[in-house]
Amino acid sequence: MIFGVNANRTTLLLVLFTLTRFMVVPLPSQVWADPTTQAEGNSATGEWNVDQLIIRLAKQRKETVSFEETTFSAMLTEPLKTRGTLKFTPPARLEKHVTDPYDERYVIDGDNVLYEKNSTRVSKNFSLEDYPVLRVFVEVFRSSFAGDPVTLKRFYKATLEGKPRQWSLILHPQDVTIQSIVQSVRLSGEGGHITRIETRSPDGDRSVLVIQAPGE
Amino acid sequence: MCLGTWFAAARVPVHTELFDLLPEGSTTTQRLLLKQLRTGVSGRLILMGLEGADADRLAENSKRLVEWMHKSELFHYVGNGIETLTQEERDHLFRSRYLLSPGIQKDTFAPDHLRDALEQRLDDLRSPLAPMIKEFVPADPTTEFLKILTTWTPWNTPTKHRGVWFSADHQRALLVAETKAAGFDVDSQADVQQQIREAFQSMVGSNTGMRLVMTGPGVFAVEAQQTIQNEIWWLSLMAVMLVFTFLYFSYRSVTLLVLSLVPLASGIVTGILAVDFAFGFIHGITLGFGVTLLGVVDDYPIHLFSHLTRESSAVNVIQEIWSTMRLGVITTALGFSALLLAGFPGLSQLGLFAIVGLLTAAATTRWVLPFLVPVGFHPRRSVMGLAGLADRFTQARLLVPLSVLLASAVLIWSNTPLWEQDIANVSPISSDKKILDHTLRTELGAPDVRDLIVIEGATEEDVLQRSEDTMPALDRLVKQEVLTGFDIVTRYLPSRRTQAMRQAALPDQQTVQRNLRVALKGLPFRPTVFRPFVEAIGEAKTQPFLQSQTFRATTLGIKIDSLLLEHSGRWIAVVPLRGITARERLYEIVLSWEKPSISYLDLKGESNRLIMAYRNETLTLVGWGTLAIGFVLFMGLRSLSAVLRVLIPIGSAIVVVGALLHSLGERLSLFHVASFLLVVGLGLDYALFFNRRHGTESERDRTVYGLLVCSTTTILVFGVLACSQLPVLKAIGMTAALGSFTCLLFAALLADQGTHEV
Numbered sequence: 001m002i003f004g005v006n007a008n009r010t011t012l013l014l015v016l017f018t019l020t021r022f023m024v025v026p027l028p029s030q031v032w033a034d035p036t037t038q039a040e041g042n043s044a045t046g047e048w049n050v051d052q053l054i055i056r057l058a059k060q061r062k063e064t065v066s067f068e069e070t071t072f073s074a075m076l077t078e079p080l081k082t083r084g085t086l087k088f089t090p091p092a093r094l095e096k097h098v099t100d101p102y103d104e105r106y107v108i109d110g111d112n113v114l115y116e117k118n119s120t121r122v123s124k125n126f127s128l129e130d131y132p133v134l135r136v137f138v139e140v141f142r143s144s145f146a147g148d149p150v151t152l153k154r155f156y157k158a159t160l161e162g163k164p165r166q167w168s169l170i171l172h173p174q175d176v177t178i179q180s181i182v183q184s185v186r187l188s189g190e191g192g193h194i195t196r197i198e199t200r201s202p203d204g205d206r207s208v209l210v211i212q213a214p215g216e
Numbered sequence: 217m218c219l220g221t222w223f224a225a226a227r228v229p230v231h232t233e234l235f236d237l238l239p240e241g242s243t244t245t246q247r248l249l250l251k252q253l254r255t256g257v258s259g260r261l262i263l264m265g266l267e268g269a270d271a272d273r274l275a276e277n278s279k280r281l282v283e284w285m286h287k288s289e290l291f292h293y294v295g296n297g298i299e300t301l302t303q304e305e306r307d308h309l310f311r312s313r314y315l316l317s318p319g320i321q322k323d324t325f326a327p328d329h330l331r332d333a334l335e336q337r338l339d340d341l342r343s344p345l346a347p348m349i350k351e352f353v354p355a356d357p358t359t360e361f362l363k364i365l366t367t368w369t370p371w372n373t374p375t376k377h378r379g380v381w382f383s384a385d386h387q388r389a390l391l392v393a394e395t396k397a398a399g400f401d402v403d404s405q406a407d408v409q410q411q412i413r414e415a416f417q418s419m420v421g422s423n424t425g426m427r428l429v430m431t432g433p434g435v436f437a438v439e440a441q442q443t444i445q446n447e448i449w450w451l452s453l454m455a456v457m458l459v460f461t462f463l464y465f466s467y468r469s470v471t472l473l474v475l476s477l478v479p480l481a482s483g484i485v486t487g488i489l490a491v492d493f494a495f496g497f498i499h500g501i502t503l504g505f506g507v508t509l510l511g512v513v514d515d516y517p518i519h520l521f522s523h524l525t526r527e528s529s530a531v532n533v534i535q536e537i538w539s540t541m542r543l544g545v546i547t548t549a550l551g552f553s554a555l556l557l558a559g560f561p562g563l564s565q566l567g568l569f570a571i572v573g574l575l576t577a578a579a580t581t582r583w584v585l586p587f588l589v590p591v592g593f594h595p596r597r598s599v600m601g602l603a604g605l606a607d608r609f610t611q612a613r614l615l616v617p618l619s620v621l622l623a624s625a626v627l628i629w630s631n632t633p634l635w636e637q638d639i640a641n642v643s644p645i646s647s648d649k650k651i652l653d654h655t656l657r658t659e660l661g662a663p664d665v666r667d668l669i670v671i672e673g674a675t676e677e678d679v680l681q682r683s684e685d686t687m688p689a690l691d692r693l694v695k696q697e698v699l700t701g702f703d704i705v706t707r708y709l710p711s712r713r714t715q716a717m718r719q720a721a722l723p724d725q726q727t728v729q730r731n732l733r734v735a736l737k738g739l740p741f742r743p744t745v746f747r748p749f750v751e752a753i754g755e756a757k758t759q760p761f762l763q764s765q766t767f768r769a770t771t772l773g774i775k776i777d778s779l780l781l782e783h784s785g786r787w788i789a790v791v792p793l794r795g796i797t798a799r800e801r802l803y804e805i806v807l808s809w810e811k812p813s814i815s816y817l818d819l820k821g822e823s824n825r826l827i828m829a830y831r832n833e834t835l836t837l838v839g840w841g842t843l844a845i846g847f848v849l850f851m852g853l854r855s856l857s858a859v860l861r862v863l864i865p866i867g868s869a870i871v872v873v874g875a876l877l878h879s880l881g882e883r884l885s886l887f888h889v890a891s892f893l894l895v896v897g898l899g900l901d902y903a904l905f906f907n908r909r910h911g912t913e914s915e916r917d918r919t920v921y922g923l924l925v926c927s928t929t930t931i932l933v934f935g936v937l938a939c940s941q942l943p944v945l946k947a948i949g950m951t952a953a954l955g956s957f958t959c960l961l962f963a964a965l966l967a968d969q970g971t972h973e974v
Contacts, residue, residue, distance in 0.1 A: 205347075
């Protein structure tokens with residue numbers, strides 16, 4: 001038995017979603033495996049567009065950034081905050097390390113998610129595909145940091161607003177089942193840096209992740 | 217004869233389920249369990265692996281295969297990691313969470329416990345998984361639903377990739393399915409497996425390296441049957457060709473070849489009809505082995521033909537040799553009757569088949585065949601001086617006691633065990649397949665069920681309560697590392713007693729309201745958020761209890777059905793155990809609980825014990841059979857020394873053959889014992905004819921020639937069988953071939969030199 005009855009809450013979460021999986025996401029695997037299917041975009045015109053932004057983001061990407069995330073929910077009377085670091089290692093490894101108010105780590109590499117919590121010494125691997133919510137988050141990061149606009153556009157309807165100096169990229173999931181949990185993701189930034197990621201649920205709840213590059 | 221054969225073949229149901237041939241168990245519980253294992257869930261599992269491509273493509277095909285399997289309606293259950301609980305089942309479980317959750321205690325909803333739970337829910341809400349978890353927070357802040365699912369998590373689920381089960385190295389996507397067809401329904405199983413293969417092929421196309429591997433009891437049953445059928449087919453073909461060629465060169469007559477088939481064929485047909493009459497069906501394996509055993513009756517026409525001369529008519533010859541032949545027939549039939557009386561269903565069929573076939577073939581040789589032989593027909597050959605040659609053998613008769621002494625020494629002072637202890641070694645499944653099965657089972661975390669705790673009771677509730685009472689002791693055993701895990705029905709279905717206890721532990725709505733207010737103090741939750749929780753507690757207070765019927769025809773229902781059995785008013789909870797190292801110790805521990813309703817069962821050990829019990833029973837019967845044979849011989853020969861002259865070569869031969877097999881690395885099993893009967897039958901024939909001293913020197917020549925032909929055909933047939941890959945056929949072949957040779961040799965060595973008549 002890996003779990004006792006009094007397993008900690010995040011372990012329970014993991015179990016729940018491994019077992020129930022109420023969102024079956026039909027995912028054409030060749031998309032994951034092969035991002036070179038089609039290169040669309042109008043970069044030739046020299047106009048400011050999503051492709052250019054993504055390529056620029058990848059170029060100026062910092063390996064590790066720190067973040068502060070604020071969660072707003074209809075269940076709550078005041079927002080909740082967490083702090084930590086995000087670390088992306090090309091081509092497909094993303095680490096979200098929460099350091100405050102507790103210590104918790106998600107390391108996503110390919111389809112595998114490693115979850116670790118120091119206080120309870122829990123360490124578990126699971127499949128990203130069982131957690132659509134996490135996948136949205138991961139894909140946004142991966143495709144923007146890896147300079148892969150094709151994958152990004154495959155999963156999201158992308159709209160770009162603003163100027164290269166100060167811009168917002170609004171993403172709407174294409175997948176119907178994902179739409180039921182994530183309405184939109186709004187990335188805002190300055191030049192080649194993402195400074196803010198806002199994720200909205202259909203019920204109006206949202207989380208705002210503010211990114212600071214080290215030294216800033 | 218052809219018509220009769222067709223009649224038998226068309227009318228007699230030939231069964232192919234191995235199930236029909238296996239022992240039934242000695243106690244009611246054992247019988248129930250063995251039946252459950254064969255026809256129940258574990259017998260119907262097919263374990264599958266997809267390999268030979270990168271993990272993404274394997275995962276995709278795993279999903280497509282499962283989709284097809286769901287649509288095919290051939291399966292009760294299909295799993296590849298993507299959960300199969302339907303929305304309806306999930307809703308049902310969620311509504312029943314306060315009766316099912318092991319987390320419900322007196323103080324679960326006390327203010328301080330609620331406070332802890334609420335703080336943890338705050339952490340949940342700011343985790344990356346918040347959008348998925350938050351729908352459960354308002355109605356289930358203490359996460360009872362999750363606790364239920366946690367206790368249900370299998371011991372170790374396989375690694376997942378793209379939501380699909382994989383081996384740890386991601387080389388193989390894993391699937392498991394439960395067929396609707398029983399595991400031992402070989403024809404249906406073969407059909408299902410073929411459909412899976414075809415679906416897989418059409419899915420991946422032909423020019424990919426992707427492979428589908430399957431294992432499980434049903435797959436084994438199909439493979440065993442196919443192997444047995446293939447082997448029997450080509451071995452029979454080989455044997456028949458060899459024997460025909462040999463007989464043709466011995467007698468140079470096609471007529472004789474055809475005639476020699478008449479007794480055998482009539483024996484087979486009446487054998488089939490007799491078994492059908494007594495059992496209602498004949499098993500394919502009985503037929504295969506039975507025909508092999510009946511090969512001995514080919515000796516009768518050979519004796520007849522060998523004694524034919526230009527001057528004698530077949531009718532006269534048969535009258536002359538009949539007294540000797542009759543004695544051989546009766547004693548051989550007595551030998552086979554040991555098979556008939558053994559409790560092992562497969563062997564009883566075989567015994568009946570052999571006895572009826574033997575008597576018919578003998579009768580045909582006596583009363584039908586002579587009239588079919590053309591007048592004046594006799595085989596062309598020169599056999600002069602054979603009798604003299606044989607007589608010279610008797611000078612070396614000391615060889616017999618010497619070899620018996622040596623053989624006894626080998627048997628007594630050998631370090632390796634004489635008897636086969638593990639029935640698995642007799643299985644026709646190749647070791648590659650066994651290894652694959654073990655690998656897939658380990659990877660899927662679905663080990664072969666070998667060890668069980670069995671809990672019995674008079675009613676469902678009775679058994680469930682006893683199971684719950686046993687759980688702490690089992691948990692202790694896990695902690696003491698006597699076992700690594702167990703599965704028990706009360707994880708999925710608590711007794712009414714427990715459900716009532718949990719219901720009573722739930723506070724009334726006012727109390728919950730009050731506790732919640734205290735717990736929420738200072739937390740940033742909106743106070744109205746948890747209204748669904750308060751209402752759910754109120755509903756659970758009066759909710760009807762869950763029973764096994766509640767889950768009929770659901771994934772959970774299948775699980776419960778496999779762990780809780782009912783049979784004519786007796787209820788049994790089956791608790792599969794994992795990772796047992798010291799079986800003796802566990803046995804003693806369970807005994808020390810001093811609860812007669814709870815017992816530990818090692819299924820493998822149990823079936824080995826059963827098989828050994830049958831073997832011992834058969835050995836005893838062989839002993840009685842030998843006594844009966846001795847008695848009949850005495851009645852026929854009316855001389856103790858003549859009886860001994862017949863029996864001593866056979867007894868010596870069996871000891872020597874046993875020692876030979878042993879030194880060749882064979883471990884003796886039930887099948888060797890059965891083959892010894894055949895050897896006794898053959899040996900009796902040889903010894904009787906060797907000691908038959910009728911007539912002239914040329915008459916003796918013909919007798920010896922006939923014996924040589926008989927034993928050579930036997931050695932040819934069984935020598936071919938000894939080349940088989942199947943342990944059972946190999947056992948029979950080696951024993952009979954060696955036995956035939958040794959019997960003939962010893963009969964010749966110990967033959968009476970005098971000229972007095974037998």
